[in-house]
Amino acid sequence: MAVYTHLAAEELARLIAHYDVGDLVSAKGIAEGVSNSNWLVETSEGRFILTMYERRIDTADLPFFLGLLDHLSEAGCPVPRTIHDSAGDAWRMIDGKAVALIEFLPGVSPTSPEPGQARAVGSALARAHLAARDFPRARPNDLAPADTLAILRQCGTAALHGIDTELPAIFEIGAGILRKWPEELPQSIIHSDLFPDNVLMLGERVTGIIDFYFACTGAMAYDLAVTHAAWCFDARGEQFDERLGRALVEGYEETRPLNEIERSALPLLAEGACLRFIASRAQDWLDTPEDALVQRKNPMDFMRRLEFYRAAGQSAFA
Numbered sequence: 450m451a452v453y454t455h456l457a458a459e460e461l462a463r464l465i466a467h468y469d470v471g472d473l474v475s476a477k478g479i480a481e482g483v484s485n486s487n488w489l490v491e492t493s494e495g496r497f498i499l500t501m502y503e504r505r506i507d508t509a510d511l512p513f514f515l516g517l518l519d520h521l522s523e524a525g526c527p528v529p530r531t532i533h534d535s536a537g538d539a540w541r542m543i544d545g546k547a548v549a550l551i552e553f554l555p556g557v558s559p560t561s562p563e564p565g566q567a568r569a570v571g572s573a574l575a576r577a578h579l580a581a582r583d584f585p586r587a588r589p590n591d592l593a594p595a596d597t598l599a600i601l602r603q604c605g606t607a608a609l610h611g612i613d614t615e616l617p618a619i620f621e622i623g624a625g626i627l628r629k630w631p632e633e634l635p636q637s638i639i640h641s642d643l644f645p646d647n648v649l650m651l652g653e654r655v656t657g658i659i660d661f662y663f664a665c666t667g668a669m670a671y672d673l674a675v676t677h678a679a680w681c682f683d684a685r686g687e688q689f690d691e692r693l694g695r696a697l698v699e700g701y702e703e704t705r706p707l708n709e710i711e712r713s714a715l716p717l718l719a720e721g722a723c724l725r726f727i728a729s730r731a732q733d734w735l736d737t738p739e740d741a742l743v744q745r746k747n748p749m750d751f752m753r754r755l756e757f758y759r760a761a762g763q764s765a766f767a
């Protein structure tokens with residue numbers, strides 16, 4: 450589930466009245482997603498997504514996140530634009546929580562991606578990287594290897610051991626990743642969470658890249674490595690699909706060729722990507738009660754991917 454807050458019909462109608470989008474016809478909570486509450490809102494003029502920011506999102510970052518949607522959308526990327534209210538603001542507050550109305554995009558998220566879809570996503574990611582280069586705002590990555598190791602230390606060895614006896618090995622592996630981490634790769638604004646559930650597609654066409662709430666300034670090749678780790682394995686991270694990996698990187702390079710330094714850094718960047726999702730998943734696992742309605746994501750799914758990248762090295766990107 451991802452509707453953490455109840456919004457009464459009258460409250461929704463009052464909110465929608467602040468936008469030039471016609472009259473409220475219906476609003477349905479959207480079950481998918483983890484971090485925010487989302488509603489599919491229908492008005493007399495069309496469909497919209499209403500997002501209420503619940504967790505991990507600092508309101509001070511909203512000009513960055515929502516401005517980025519508008520910037521990428523204006524550049525022709527398949528990214529939803531923000532609907533501004535009658536005062537020109539991109540978000541409003543309801544009971545102390547920020548809400549934004551966002552363009553609805555068609556499409557469905559692939560559950561078992563095909564190579565043609567991975568290729569299209571690679572290309573869409575590269576286009577977004579190029580288009581974001583002149584976005585005038587910056588946001589530091591607060592989930593870089595040093596930060597994610599700090600999150601894991603906060604979780605503590607005993608708690609990690611309680612999730613899985615093999616999980617505490619991440620401390621030593623993570624310290625190794627941090628020691629070798631490249632700092633000088635070409636940068637742009639990166640999505641940094643481009644899992645299949647954050648991409649809407651119709652067949653092999655990307656119709657929407659959504660959920661930019663981890664976007665930050667960072668290495669473009671790192672974003673490609675995150676997408677590789679997210680798209681090219683089965684859910685448990687046991688099976689790597691080489692066809693998907695090749696198609697994703699080829700699709701990316703058709704639009705933005707990697708330089709040699711980026712290409713040789715990919716295995717380590719992918720290890721760093723796994724470290725990041727192990728940390729956030731472990732933290733969420735420990736913070737979320739077992740009986741909560743939100744489906745907890747297992748950090749071990751990314752521990753297996755990490756082991757794959759460590760063993761495969763450059764051949765994972767051959």
Ligand SMILES: Nc1ncnc2c1ncn2[C@@H]1O[C@H](COP(=O)(O)OP(=O)(O)O)[C@@H](O)[C@H]1O
Nearest residue numbers: 479481482483484485498529552553554659660
């Ligand atoms: N702009 C959009 N157009 C169409 N559907 C969307 C849009 N934004 C979000 N959704 C739907 O809402 C779901 C949850 O959105 P998401 O931003 O991923 O939430 P969370 O941040 O909680 O993960 C998505 O899986 C998708 O079904």
Ligand SMILES: N[C@@H](CCOP(=O)(O)O)C(=O)O
Nearest residue numbers: 482483484642644726730746
């Ligand atoms: N993609 C992350 C979870 C982030 O949640 P999201 O719903 O905001 O995309 C993971 O799989 O660990």
